[in-house]
Amino acid sequence: NxxxxxxxxxxxxxxxxxxxxxxxxxxxxxxxxxxRQDPGMGLRLIYYSASEGTTDKGEVPNGYNVSRLxxxxxxxxxxxxxxxxxxxxxxxxxxxxxxxxxxxxxxGTRLTVL
Amino acid sequence: AxxxxxxxxxxxxxxxxxxxxxxTYSVSGNPYLFWYVQYPNRGLQFLLKYIxxxxxxxxxxxxxxxxxxxxxxxxxKKPSALVSxxxxxxxxxxxxxxxxxxxxxxxxxxxxxxP
Numbered sequence: 178n179x180x181x182x183x184x185x186x187x188x189x190x191x192x193x194x195x196x197x198x199x200x201x202x203x204x205x206x207x208x209x210x211x212x213r214q215d216p217g218m219g220l221r222l223i224y225y226s227a228s229e230g231t232t233d234k235g236e237v238p239n240g241y242n243v244s245r246l247x248x249x250x251x252x253x254x255x256x257x258x259x260x261x262x263x264x265x266x267x268x269x270x271x272x273x274x275x276x277x278x279x280x281x282x283x284x285g286t287r288l289t290v291l
Numbered sequence: 292a293x294x295x296x297x298x299x300x301x302x303x304x305x306x307x308x309x310x311x312x313x314x315t316y317s318v319s320g321n322p323y324l325f326w327y328v329q330y331p332n333r334g335l336q337f338l339l340k341y342i343x344x345x346x347x348x349x350x351x352x353x354x355x356x357x358x359x360x361x362x363x364x365x366x367x368k369k370p371s372a373l374v375s376x377x378x379x380x381x382x383x384x385x386x387x388x389x390x391x392x393x394x395x396x397x398x399x400x401x402x403x404x405x406p
Contacts, residue, residue, distance in 0.1 A: 181334075210393070212396075217300075217398060218398060219381060219396040219397055219398040219399050220335075220381065220396040221396075222393060222394075225393060235393070267334055267335070269335075277323045277340065277342045277385065279325060279337040279340060280335075280337075280394060281337070282327075282334035282335040282336070283334050284333060284334045285332075285333075285334050
């Protein structure tokens, strides 16, 4: 099993450009999550999908959109990138619902916006 | 507001000595508690969790954590540190209210183990 995979690993954008970060999991997770990691701020939740067909805003959703394409895939889109979106982005998944199962994380995408 | 605090940005310890990485939380009720580790340029890896029962939980790589309800703390411990334990450690809390399995993360503590 590949677990949680993310593409690309690295990306450099210019201000105003758009891009989509891809995430896929083969662990049969119901719930999937997008986080951003910034120095001194830990991980902050951008969007999550509690189950296939649903998405909800997290703590820092402005400037982002998501799509839960199917149970396996959960993408994050930046429509008009800004330097403040320079960060490391992590996708995660778990069983969701009322379970106490831990989240499994992908390797991350390091994004720089110039 | 619900929050998780990791009061130390960095913890330095000599190899072979015991280590403690602190975590306190402010969440109503009895939440689920987690520790994750992040090695350089990698994603987070699950270490251990507290759900209920014995206040001392054991996890991967010889780590353990002690839940203290009265102090709302969940400190990570290891009896004898290894250089390979050097990494960034995150405490996380899953509030019990609501059906969504969202986590609230602390800001992380960098553990540096000197040989």
